[in-house]
Amino acid sequence: MKKIYTSFLLILILTRCSSLLDVEADGRISGDILTDDETIEQALIGAYYNFGGISDGVSGGELFGGDFIVIPTLLAHPQSIEVFWSSVQAPGYANFVDKNVSDNPRNSRVTENWRRAYEVINTVNSILANIDNLSPANRDRVEGEALAMRGMLYFEMVRLWAPQYTATGVTPASTPAIPLRTEPILDVSQISTPTLASIDEVYNQAASDLDMASTLLAPLGKNGTRISYYTCQAVLARLSLQKGDYANALTHAENVISSGEFSLMSDPLLAFNNPSNSDEDIFAIQQTLSNNTGDRTSGVGITTFYSSLTESGLGIFGILESAFNSTFVLNSPMFAASDVRGSTDLTTNTSTTSNQISTAFYTNTINTLLLSPSKYLRTDNVLPIIRLAEMHLIRAEANFETNSNIVTQSALDDINLLRSRANISTLQPSDFASDQFAFFDTLMLERSRELLYEGQLLHDLKRWRVFFDPLPDEFGIGNQFNINDPWDDKFILPIPQSEQDTWTGG
């Protein structure tokens, strides 16, 4: 009898042994995992994934792989006389087309990119906090790439979400910009209301991250398809230029160009739609059929928007050909007839495939009154983020600005490299003999032509404070004076309402 009691009690009193409640599940990855090379490398890949805006099929926010191109493009180009957007299919972008996003902090694209950018930053911060867990052989590379991603994001965010560094009324040292996070958050209890860092603080963080990354990555050369020393230098060139720091811009651009690691493609069209990085790509997002920034079935992503080919896109973004050489459209690229960057194929239709496209633009197969750009045609190709061509443009501009606005042969050489491969005439110093500032107009045009719809124009207009076209609603004869000031608040992305809502509780 005692036996029965005892054995029963044993079963009854399964001791309050906590191990019974320590449940594991196969494949589960949780807790403090950044303890070895493998997981830290995987976290870094996770950061690239978000950084490059690979489609997760859920909320999106394509960052460098899309929205950092699309959003400034739509903000900088006039609707109806140059660009068209099908807001039915991609309604989140209507606020950029209409240039009223600053009034709409609930805009989903603003919110998603904001959140996802900080997701990358948080991942990077975790990697950096655990960097000592890496074997020394990998440490510098991982730390460099992680720092560079954070620097690139802070720079891109500060120029989208804060006033232009050089704008009147802006004091970089005190004008608030965005929150700076440099420590990881892994527990809900660690989340606190952030404070807004000043424009300077964000620029300085970005620059110091990229500087440190440059040092760490310098021995690794091109570093495969990852962020390299050259990526850091190229972005620092961009960053310096944005601040009006031409001397540094010159140095950084020079560092990239003179390395000889990159070379311009023979034809500007060859810089796009490549299955792997081209010789011109300083950094490009890697895409595959399964891991890409969004295809037509997901309904998101730059290819879905830009391409109107049945195989890859929905043609949501369209362009009026008349804008390409129009005195009517401010900042028109004014393509010469021979410029391959303005070449068009008007024979395309719904059965055209990407390998049949050999021009810079083609008839939008869905709305045949419009054109589609030939950039980003396929989701299984790399997505160029920063190219050597831009370094030549930066060097030319910095050269001009740091030489008391004298048009030097070397500045012209940079420009002419791009002009000649685009099949337009080269320029001589004598062309600017009567008006050296005409070089500035030339430079603006070349930047516009070379980087058209790559998201750089808005930032150029901001730093130059070049005015641009009116809203379509206001458009009309006699309304030409009502043009847009790029320093206007309406070209600054708002801090998402959903973010601000979390601040009230303290």
Place this chain on the structure above:
Amino acid sequence: MKKLFPGLIISLLIINQAFSQRTLTGRVAADDKPSGLAGASVQIRGQSNSATTDNSGNYSLVIPEDGGLLTVSIDGYRTQQIEVSFQESVDVMMIRIPDESDQISVGYGSQSREELTSSVSQIDSESISGQPLVGLEQAVQGKASGVFVSNNGGKLGQGTTVRIRGGSSLVGSNDPLYVVDGIPLTSGNQSEINPNNIASMQILKDASATAIYGSRAANGVILITTKKGESGKLKVDVDYQIGLSQRPKTLDLMSPKNYNEMLVEYTLRLTGFGDPADGVITRDRLEQWAESGTASFSIGTTDYDIGFPILDSLTYDTDWQDEVFRNALSHRANINLSGGNENHRFFTGIGYTNQEGILIGNDYERLNADFNLNSQFSSQLSTTIGISYVNSTNNRLNDDQDLGSPMQAIALPSSDSYDPANNYQLRVRSLEYNPLTEVNFSDYVETNNRFIGNAGIKYVLDESISFNVDGGIDYVDGKTERRQGPETQTGNPTGFSRIADFTNFNYLINGYLNYSNTVGGNPLNVVLGSSYQKSNSDFAFRSARVNSIQELENKTSGDGFINNPIPSTGYAFLSYFTRINYSIDQKYNFQVSARYDGSSKFGEDNRWGVFPALSAGWTISNESFLEGNSTISFLKLKGSYGIVGNTPEDDFLYVTNYFTIGYGSETGLRIANLANEDLKWESTAQLDAGLEFGLLNDRISGSMNYYMKNTSDLLFPTPVSQTSGQSEAITNVGSLEISGFEIELTTLNVASENVNWTTSFNISTVNNTITDLGGEGRTLIVEQNAYLENQSPGVFYLPVYVGPDPANGKSQWEDGSGGTTTNYDQDLLDNGRQVVGDPNPSLFGGLISTLSFFNFDFSFQLQMVQGVDKYNRTGEFLANSGILLLGQRADQVNRWIEPGDNVPYSVIEPSAENTNPSSRWIEDGSFIRLNNLQLSYNLPGEMIGNMGLRYFTVYIGGQNLFTITDYNGYDPDTNYVDPELGGIGQNITRGVDDFTAPQPRVFMSGIKIGF
């Protein structure tokens, strides 16, 4: 002398009465033996004469001329007393006293009706087995108070939603806990148990009943007991049923002529002609243009002549409903063997079900095999063992909102047709996707292997103490193979194949002791035990752009090949529980129960919780002042209070979790959630007060209950600063309240030798309100549904549609500041949303009536749901004035066409950016439905006795035979939830009909034989 005197009088009376006597005849039957009760003793109170009923229940008794109090008694039945005056014949209906087989299972034991102090509803096997069910949950629909069962859709395999006393959670599960023969399931296996083999289902509703299941009991518990063998000779039960299903309703869709007129109008308005206000487009002209195929008109001095070449081809008249719906056959057969001797009793059965869906391409096939054995090795030792196996195959259809779902065909133009030789593409509007293409060029097969096994030992130590040790296994292995051919939209151009695997393995071990004794002369019962349960789920998913499952299985890389590891999930509960019952004088019953639960789903500091409950009952009818009361035969007051819990669906929210992603050709990690070590149970406190009664010898019996539930520490996604990389975190922030009344009433209307008629009625109210979401103005909106403070969970929260602007026909919505707007934009969504409907029913119930008439049995079941709104999202496409140029409901001809129109629907606005969800498609979803009707004929006993049969029954019946409703769609009993929505989305989405298939109308016929 004093003693002698009354005795004398009595003897005098006897002598006196002896002179005038007569014979009373009659028949005694019982509620469980309507054909007659043999061996009952019949007597007039105070008389010495007595009689015993014969085999048919007949008696003949000599009684005094002026009658007396007729008393009928027999073991196992409540003694009946009937006043007899001058009747010559009196029939008596006996009510059986609940014995062990009537015990109500309460988990880890059972209780009698008298002992029960908690709220439990019971459903017996008769009301389950006759219906052609796919999912067992449907069997509960309309049958128990406080339990609301809605169908997710009419496609086979779409499942049901079961809510016991509302939903106590917002983001956690609101499904009840299913316990089959003692095993709490985690697999979903309950759906496919053979309904024919269910002995009974108990629905535990209040905290007192559910507390023994502790942290998983907040949404009630459904105990399912399967049939067991009985000692005696071998019994064989065989049944076969055939059914014919069809669509229950036909929608009135637009004629080809009206569609073509709409097309002309659409084209003109799109191309800029006929600004609504200028009156160029009129009804007459549309008709004329549609007929001629041209449109010529003048504005000012300009003549316009527009041809519509497409009209020449749109000459078909296709009934798309007939193309996708069909008359569908179903078969069901069961064979059961049971029997045993005094020591071993077994039950085994095989069941087979094969059903065609009413939509093309939808089929379901299931095989059930069950076996159980109960053995009594000695007076002390007994064992049970049970095994249940299910294999099912479901040819599924695309999700409702998918263009490849057959129901979507009803929005195709009636004036178009399709070409089977050209992949079923539409002949004219070939860009519209025809779901017939999908059905004909794709396969979507889900197979499930399910297993439930249990084994237990019971050792009776002495009269007062027994021990039970039992264990169980609950397992499912599911596989979904889906191929979409190159002809299909998703499969184009190479084909697309997917394989998804799912397994859930759940095991359990229980040990408990049962102590019964008397304390102070009154019974005390104590259950004390512990339990450990662990559940683990594995998932796998593969896909590739190939046109064959076989090819996908052989693939390891290549175009679009995805085979990312999916982490498993798992959780465990370690629990201790007790229940103490004490009864005083059979009048006052008390119960205390508690479960101390440890869950793996929380951080170390929050794993353990106590879930106590307390209840009391007062059986007033056992008080002396009601003894012998001929009106009130049973009366009990009861009340309970307790706290139960609910855990989050995600298993590891307390820790930071990562998931894998791919970048380029490399694999990386991404954070799924940030750790939250403070996470804890949702806790639901519930108060219940009730009254149970039986009147007129229990000819009328029933109960009334009032309950109030309050969930606190409600889990809710709280927005957090996105600088953390996350936009929200699940935290314990909110609270909600649910209250309601429940009434159950059963009446024995007629009880006689050949006619027996009972009616059961139940009705419930549920009032569910979110009281706190953790912050001022915090909301959660998922499409049309929202969680808002001080509102019912999941209310429809949309702009209010006012109707067309009479001047130009444009849709108008209330703008939120007193005016109206014709712009459907973010401003309107930010400021114009209002609560426009509530998808949670406020009142529901059912009525079941059973009539036995000689050898015929007739029964029907009505279901009623009131105070509920539906969002007819189908209408966004099918009844939207034609803005997407889809086929329309016929009433859309009443759209605004020309100035002066006073019509309900807006003008076609071809440039509208979307379908503009609004209150336009909110409809009253109340309904009353004849859920079930059945007529059976039992061959007379003397006839089948010769054949060695116990019974022989043939029957015909129907399901869903008619519905009274104002709802415009096919079926108000729809609750479509997009499976691709996450857990929260699935919880919040309710009351939506999105091209959702209706429940079929079924006619069935069957035969049941026992020998």
